[in-house]
Amino acid sequence: xRGYDAVIGLEVHAQLLTxxxxxxxxxxxxxxxxxxxxxxxxxxxxxxxPVLNRAVVDAxxxxxxxxxxxxxxxxxxxRKNYFYPDLPKGYQITQYENPLCTGGHLDIRVDETTRxxxxxxxxxxxxxxxxxxxxxxxxxxxxxxxAGVPLLEIVTEPDLRNTVEAVAYLRELRQILMYLGICxxxxxxxSFRCDANVSVRPHGTxxxxxxxxxxxxxxxxxxxxxxxxxxxxxxxxxxxGAQVVQETLMWDAHTxxxxxxxxxxxxxxxxxxxxxxxxxxxVDASWIDELRRTMxxxxxxxxxxxxxxxxxxxxxxEQLTQTRALADYFEECVRVLNCPKDIANWIMTEVLxxxxxxxxxxxxxxxxxxxxxxxISLERDxxxxxxxxxxxxxxxxxxxxxxxxxxxxxxxxxxSDEAELRHIIRSIMDTFPGQAAQYRAGKTQLLGFFMGExxxxxxxxxxxxxxxxxxxxxxx
Amino acid sequence: MLDTARRFRKNDLSPLVHMESLLERIRTxxxxxxxxxxxxGALAQAEAxxxxxxxxxxxILAGTVIAVKDxxxxxxxxxxxxxxxxxxxxxxxxxxxxEKLKKRGAIVVGKxxxxxxxxxxxxxxxxxxxxRNPWDQSRTTGGSSGGSAAAVAAGLCDAAxxxxxxxxxxxxxxxxxxxxxxxTYGTVSRYGLVAFASSLDQIGPMGRSARDVAVLFDAIRGxxxxxxxxxxxxLPPTSLDGLDLRGIRIGVPGIFFAEGLDRDVERSVRFAISxxxxxxxxxxxxxxxxxxxxxxxxxxxAPAEASSNLARYDGVRYGMREADDRDLxxxxxxxxxxxxxxxxxxxxxxxxxxxxxxxYDAYYRKASQxxxxxxxxxxxxxTSCDIIAGPTVPVSAFELDxxxxxxxxxxxxxxxxxxxxxxxxxxxxxxxGFSDNGLPVGLQLMAPAFKDHLLLGAAMAxxxxxxxxxxxx
Numbered sequence: 003x004r005g006y007d008a009v010i011g012l013e014v015h016a017q018l019l020t021x022x023x024x025x026x027x028x029x030x031x032x033x034x035x036x037x038x039x040x041x042x043x044x045x046x047x048x049x050x051x052p053v054l055n056r057a058v059v060d061a062x063x064x065x066x067x068x069x070x071x072x073x074x075x076x077x078x079x080x081r082k083n084y085f086y087p088d089l090p091k092g093y094q095i096t097q098y099e100n101p102l103c104t105g106g107h108l109d110i111r112v113d114e115t116t117r118x119x120x121x122x123x124x125x126x127x128x129x130x131x132x133x134x135x136x137x138x139x140x141x142x143x144x145x146x147x148x149a150g151v152p153l154l155e156i157v158t159e160p161d162l163r164n165t166v167e168a169v170a171y172l173r174e175l176r177q178i179l180m181y182l183g184i185c186x187x188x189x190x191x192x193s194f195r196c197d198a199n200v201s202v203r204p205h206g207t208x209x210x211x212x213x214x215x216x217x218x219x220x221x222x223x224x225x226x227x228x229x230x231x232x233x234x235x236x237x238x239x240x241x242x243g244a245q246v247v248q249e250t251l252m253w254d255a256h257t258x259x260x261x262x263x264x265x266x267x268x269x270x271x272x273x274x275x276x277x278x279x280x281x282x283x284x285v286d287a288s289w290i291d292e293l294r295r296t297m298x299x300x301x302x303x304x305x306x307x308x309x310x311x312x313x314x315x316x317x318x319x320e321q322l323t324q325t326r327a328l329a330d331y332f333e334e335c336v337r338v339l340n341c342p343k344d345i346a347n348w349i350m351t352e353v354l355x356x357x358x359x360x361x362x363x364x365x366x367x368x369x370x371x372x373x374x375x376x377x378i379s380l381e382r383d384x385x386x387x388x389x390x391x392x393x394x395x396x397x398x399x400x401x402x403x404x405x406x407x408x409x410x411x412x413x414x415x416x417x418s419d420e421a422e423l424r425h426i427i428r429s430i431m432d433t434f435p436g437q438a439a440q441y442r443a444g445k446t447q448l449l450g451f452f453m454g455e456x457x458x459x460x461x462x463x464x465x466x467x468x469x470x471x472x473x474x475x476x477x478x
Numbered sequence: 479m480l481d482t483a484r485r486f487r488k489n490d491l492s493p494l495v496h497m498e499s500l501l502e503r504i505r506t507x508x509x510x511x512x513x514x515x516x517x518x519g520a521l522a523q524a525e526a527x528x529x530x531x532x533x534x535x536x537x538i539l540a541g542t543v544i545a546v547k548d549x550x551x552x553x554x555x556x557x558x559x560x561x562x563x564x565x566x567x568x569x570x571x572x573x574x575x576x577e578k579l580k581k582r583g584a585i586v587v588g589k590x591x592x593x594x595x596x597x598x599x600x601x602x603x604x605x606x607x608x609x610r611n612p613w614d615q616s617r618t619t620g621g622s623s624g625g626s627a628a629a630v631a632a633g634l635c636d637a638a639x640x641x642x643x644x645x646x647x648x649x650x651x652x653x654x655x656x657x658x659x660x661x662t663y664g665t666v667s668r669y670g671l672v673a674f675a676s677s678l679d680q681i682g683p684m685g686r687s688a689r690d691v692a693v694l695f696d697a698i699r700g701x702x703x704x705x706x707x708x709x710x711x712x713l714p715p716t717s718l719d720g721l722d723l724r725g726i727r728i729g730v731p732g733i734f735f736a737e738g739l740d741r742d743v744e745r746s747v748r749f750a751i752s753x754x755x756x757x758x759x760x761x762x763x764x765x766x767x768x769x770x771x772x773x774x775x776x777x778x779x780a781p782a783e784a785s786s787n788l789a790r791y792d793g794v795r796y797g798m799r800e801a802d803d804r805d806l807x808x809x810x811x812x813x814x815x816x817x818x819x820x821x822x823x824x825x826x827x828x829x830x831x832x833x834x835x836x837x838y839d840a841y842y843r844k845a846s847q848x849x850x851x852x853x854x855x856x857x858x859x860x861t862s863c864d865i866i867a868g869p870t871v872p873v874s875a876f877e878l879d880x881x882x883x884x885x886x887x888x889x890x891x892x893x894x895x896x897x898x899x900x901x902x903x904x905x906x907x908x909x910x911g912f913s914d915n916g917l918p919v920g921l922q923l924m925a926p927a928f929k930d931h932l933l934l935g936a937a938m939a940x941x942x943x944x945x946x947x948x949x950x951x
Binding site for chain 2: 042045046047048049050051052053054081083085087090091092093144271273274275278279280281
């Protein structure tokens with residue numbers, strides 16, 4: 003919106019990949035039969051009590067370290083009181099006054115420049131169940147499998163200035179969570195959810211306008227659309243002198259607009275107070291140090307190292323570090339065959355293509371790094387053509403067989419032998435005397451025609467450089 | 479309870495005969511002490527106990543008959559909290575204490591009457607009608623563990639479990655002439671105790687003597703990983719020898735004998751303290767400067783926690799549901815309006831108010847700070863004494879139809895018992911005399927945290943040289 007700048011703060015809820023829930027021993031699993039993963043504790047039965055799963059604190063500390071936060075020593079859990087059918091106890095156990103992590107930052111790259119986004123807080127809390135509405139039979143049921151699933155809530159400072167930055171921040175944060183192995187980052191399954199606070203202010207000013215809170219944006223694309231819409235809406239209002247109302251808005255992906263929630267749904271006084279059922283968790287320096295020692299290399303560091311160490315472009319480095327597993331795969335290949343650029347090209351074209359076709363991750367690929375490296379070296383030493391190598395790779399991915407076996411079996415070795423190639427070219431010249439005469443008369447565009455015929459005769463196995471050289475020589 | 483166990487071993491009594499006679503007493507009793515009695519289950523277990531004792535089972539608890547307050551969950555036996563809200567609620571699990579008792583071969587005969595959700599001091603807020611005092615059926619048992627106290631006093635069981643949030647085992651013990659311990663907070667697991675005020679609630683053993691209480695206490699205490707506030711220390715078994723009181727310093731706070739204390743209660747309690755002195759204890763005056771704020775602090779913290787703890791009774795998953803198809807809000811409103819009694823509603827509203835935005839600092843936060851000061855008062859006092867003694871309740875049991883109208887006068891009955899809950903320290907009530915009209919009077923003893931055995935030892939020494947606890951209604 004011309005004349006106005008947007009101010010955006012994001013709140014992300016990341017479901018953690020712990021084996022059990024945050025306050026009971028139930029399995030933390032997606033997709034189980036409704037209410038199969040429940041017990042008296044996560045169902046809020048009378049007399050049941052919560053016991054903190056320390057793996058959740060570990061995950062929170064790890065993210066805190068990745069986001070350069072200060073880690074709180076004395077962690078108190080609070081009760082956030084409100085009534086809703088998916089909230090079994092009538093309160094959510096969360097952190098309020100002293101969150102686990104505070105005062106961090108995350109650097110994002112947008113248009114070749116780096117922006118530092120402040121992280122206000124990261125805290126631990128439990129997820130609620132899920133209401134399932136049967137509109138046909140007009141009744142509602144509740145699945146409590148999700149109740150008590152551990153969440154990290156990650157809140158930024160209002161440091162984001164546009165939609166592109168917001169999406170870049172979300173992608174970077176998601177990637178970090180996945181690198182840490184603490185969240186699977188799935189927006190569709192709701193394990194990575196985002197709410198946004200948005201306001202606008204006249205260009206160049208530093209105050210804050212009235213903000214609205216956006217909910218229900220369940221994909222990166224919807225975050226982008228919703229923010230664009232809301233910034234436009236507020237900018238238009240501000241330009242016409244209208245007042246933005248502070249309220250919570252739902253993004254409707256079908257109609258592409260944001261609309262207010264019913265006021266009853268948001269007029270809560272949550273009556274936070276310390277949960278007397280839980281004792282404060284003391285996080286001491288040795289706990290933090292132990293986790294610090296096991297931190298993986300984070301995406302930004304890995305990207306930088308890939309450009310530095312392997313001479314890759316920023317783009318290539320970014321592609322190859324998308325996931326920790328893919329980056330590991332790349333490095334494993336390089337360890338076997340020290341040709342990082344060739345390997346990068348192979349992975350970004352053939353490997354990613356096959357993964358897309360098979361709909362699996364790199365872990366599901368039947369071609370292990372050593373097998374890919376051996377195929378690339380066979381291409382490099384001229385045993386197979388690029389074209390043939392691609393075909394070999396497809397078969398490797400399908401069958402899991404090694405490259406030399408496939409090449410041998412299908413007779414795909416490249417024809418580089420000069421005598422053999424000369425023989426083939428001579429017989430083509432005999433078959434197409436007219437074209438040969440035209441070429442000699444100066445119509446050199448016909449080189450492609452002869453190349454095609456050579457390839458046809460060798461089933462594509464002819465060494466293209468050598469064949470080209472011989473055609474020019476023999477017709478010249 | 480110990481008597482019963484001894485008679486089982488001497489073949490003077492069989493668990494089955496014992497159970498049959500208790501069930502007969504329960505059936506013919508007019509005390510309304512029980513909400514639920516599991517006759518068939520109790521008899522079956524008594525029969526099993528006969529076999530195991532014949533085969534040499536030595537556990538002292540085997541075959542003993544325990545009554546359990548109806549806010550402690552029992553698997554397959556309804557647990558109502560004396561509320562319409564949970565009148566049909568059957569828990570799918572046993573509370574930690576029930577699990578422990580069952581493992582030892584004790585028999586849970588039934589669930590006892592109480593104030594609704596343990597909120598009250600009379601057992602008159604029960605949705606199942608008031609329990610009646612075996613000493614005079616027109617009078618209150620006290621509460622909230624009134625059913626357990628009445629059952630023990632009337633010999634309807636060998637011992638009982640209650641819960642104590644602000645005096646709920648000690649006050650009815652005082653009114654019914656029995657012995658009851660409120661253990662150090664964290665000593666007994668709260669897993670399966672339906673929460674009233676989580677930071678104050680503690681399950682307590684109730685019996686006819688300090689030794690019975692000690693045996694039951696040892697049976698139910700111990701670390702439980704399912705309760706985060708359960709302390710990891712495991713103390714040695716409580717000695718049943720009785721404490722040598724020589725050299726023990728008994729602190730007496732002047733404020734416990736101020737205005738509001740009935741003269742005949744005061745007389746009995748002063749006699750009891752002088753008796754402890756006769757046994758060799760040194761009596762010293764002590765000061766607890768912040769104790770006067772105890773009731774006020776309690777009536778902010780307890781309702782605040784209760785307002786949140788009772789939010790789960792929403793008609794959605796279990797318990798009462800006033801079906802209303804109009805909307806969610808009316809489902810909540812109508813279920814909770816119909817399901818809760820007046821006292822519970824009053825406390826939910828008090829607590830909701832105390833936690834509300836704009837009031838939190840003035841009420842809840844301030845109350846928590848004063849609570850810390852009260853705990854410090856006790857720590858200071860225990861530098862100059864080992865045990866604090868005083869009355870358990872300012873009065874003896876009053877008539878049910880003469881109950882004070884205003885809730886505040888009822889709340890003030892807990893003036894001596896509340897401080898131990900706020901400070902988390904152990905406290906015991908033991909019979910120490912009778913009022914002018916022949917009703918039991920209780921002596922309360924308090925000790926520093928984790929010195930529960932000191933209280934039990936002192937109580938044993940007192941009971942070894944007095945007969946108050948042996949007098950039956």
